[in-house]
Amino acid sequence: MKRNLVTHRISVNAATNTADLNSITNEFYNYLELIGCLRIITSLSDKYMLAKDILDYHVIKRVQAPFESFKQGLKTLGVLEKIQSYPEAFYSLFCHKPENLSAKVLSDLFTVHTLSDVQALGFWNSYLQAVEDGKSATTVEDILSFTTGCNSIPPAGFKPTPSLECLHMDFPVGNKCNNCLALPITNTYKEFQENMDFAIRNTLRLEKEESSHYIEH
Structure with a gap:
């Protein structure tokens, strides 16, 4: 329906x-x-x-x-x-009260593919902490929305469970159909954080603009 x-x-x-x-x-x-x-x-x-x-x-x-x-x-x-x-x-x-998101909550929420890049996963954990500490242009809610389309964890959880994989690309990709976040493989953490911030921030901005345009018309 x-x-x-x-x-x-x-x-x-x-x-x-x-x-x-x-x-x-x-x-x-x-x-x-x-x-x-x-x-x-x-x-x-x-x-x-x-x-x-x-x-x-x-x-x-x-x-x-x-x-x-x-x-x-x-x-x-x-x-x-x-x-x-x-x-x-x-x-x-x-009434369901959404759980407050944190770096640990988000880290525990995602399952990791066994063949993922170790360095990229290390960058990921550092990135989550930087986001929680306000040292990033994004928020933990932004990361969840980028991956799943939700700003908070639903009462019944996610199906399928959010997962991580690492791909040889410059920017992250969020697949909302299967709740999968593909992390970029970079040489330095600085490059990793900048690419994550750029992709997440701009993707969410474009989605918001498209949503507003659709509602208006």
Whole structure:
């Protein structure tokens, strides 16, 4: 279902004229009818409302019935009433508080491929400490986001587990599909840190700009 949401929103937003938009609507007619998002297309600007309708369905309407069922269950023995009366007391039971990231937490989080370069791994550990000490242009959250797309460790953890490998390249590569961080193999630690900082900082900046552009349109 998540794949349908992403696919259809991208298809709708990619339409460049009314004919394209109508063609997309016809192609996904059964799907749009099923989720109650069919609408008459009169202009290209209608694509924004259509994309919003699809998003509203998946984020709000689709989960509304299970949420109401959950609330009814909490009313048993007056639990829901107590939660509403003392929300702060129940906060830790129902809300996940992300673990504070540190060099050690990040180091323990990543598994290392057996054939990784020993020197590069040493540079990696030194880099993590430099980041934690504020001696880098990046943060531990930046490193995690660069590798996995997440700023914090999810309650259920990562699947697959984040891993490290070392490749003969100048800059690191973060593969968010399999949570793998490829470290560059350099001659000096200074070069390693500069390349890590440059790649992570600029990649995250570009991703943020692309995300903002997508939301605006």
